Amino acid sequence: MKPADFTYHRPSTAEQAASLLAELSDAKVLAGGQSLLPIMNMRLASPEHLVDLTAIRGLRTFTEADDQIRYGATTTHMMLEEQLVPDRTNGLLPRAASGIGYRAIRNRGTLAGSLAHADSSAEWPTIMAAVDAAVHTLSVRGTRRIPVRDLLRGFFTTALDEDEFITGVEVTRFAPETRWGLYKMARKPGEFAESLAVALLRPDGAELWLGAARDVPIRLPNTEAVAESPELPDLLDAVGADTGSEGHQRQLHAVSVQRALNAAHHQEVTRV
Incomplete structure (x- = not known):
């Protein structure tokens, strides 16, 4: 399928983009288009205007402190x-x-x-x-x-x-002693995650986050309490309590968290 008709705008400054979005009705911002355009092709979204940010050079730079x-x-x-x-x-x-x-x-x-x-x-x-x-x-x-x-x-x-x-x-910037682990479960490489776990280990303890479990990423406080010795039976109960998941989904998330934690525990600390 192809998208419905729309008017394309390509401002050269951020201020021009802001003005266009304020003036136009039913406008969407286009940054890379890898999510919006497929949705438009399926006619799940039909904005009248697209405001493309890619000509604004200042938005493809970085500043560092x-x-x-x-x-x-x-x-x-x-x-x-x-x-x-x-x-x-x-x-x-x-x-x-x-x-x-x-x-x-x-x-x-x-x-x-x-x-x-x-x-x-x-x-x-x-x-x-x-x-x-x-x-x-x-x-x-x-x-x-x-x-x-x-x-x-x-x-x-x-x-x-x-x-x-x-x-x-x-x-x-990460503190020098911070270690991290990331584990993604998906049906094949490149697909969206069925479970996405992030483990951050600092001297004051672990911080664990999980994606693809709810409508927003969630922190796992019960799971953090057992993160020092991440045995799967303990993680199953804790992850279930944090996510409300059961059965296969609970197992999936617990394994993701365990593998992220193991990766973080085995990572060498380097200065960044």
Whole structure:
């Protein structure tokens, strides 16, 4: 199928994009198009206007400070995978990016586009919630900084206003002693996750996050309590309590968490 007719806009500045979104009715932002365009092709969405951000050069750059880095909204998965932009998470972001879709998708799909799409079975919502990232947004009313944990409201639902778009994603530099583990279960490489576990180990304890279990990524406080000795029977009960899952789904999530924890426990600590 092909999309319904729409008018295409390609502003050259973020301010022009904000003005267009404020003026136009029924407009959608296009960052990489790897989620929006297939939905339009299936006629599940039929916006009258598309506002393409890819001509705005400032949205494909990065800025770095001592304790954080801000990636422009149209930073692609490939740029993170190949470290064409700096990574300050000791390899977590490149590792996550490498598991997204296929090379053609990673070449065009964007970090902000994935967060704005808000699919909890995708990598970036879970990863960015786990590392407590924040998005920076723009509209004609001004700018906002929204923690990713507050941005994600439900399936394909965010805290963004209709005329607001993400301009950057802020990630805090990992402390030198932080170790991480990531495990994704999917039917085949490149598919969306059936379970996606992130483990962060710090001197004060473990922090565990899970994607594809609910409509938003969730933290696993009961599972964190048994993370020091992650035996599967203990994890099954804890993951079940955290997610409300049973049977096969509980087993799937518990195994993902266990493998993420094992990867984190065996990771060497390096300075980032």
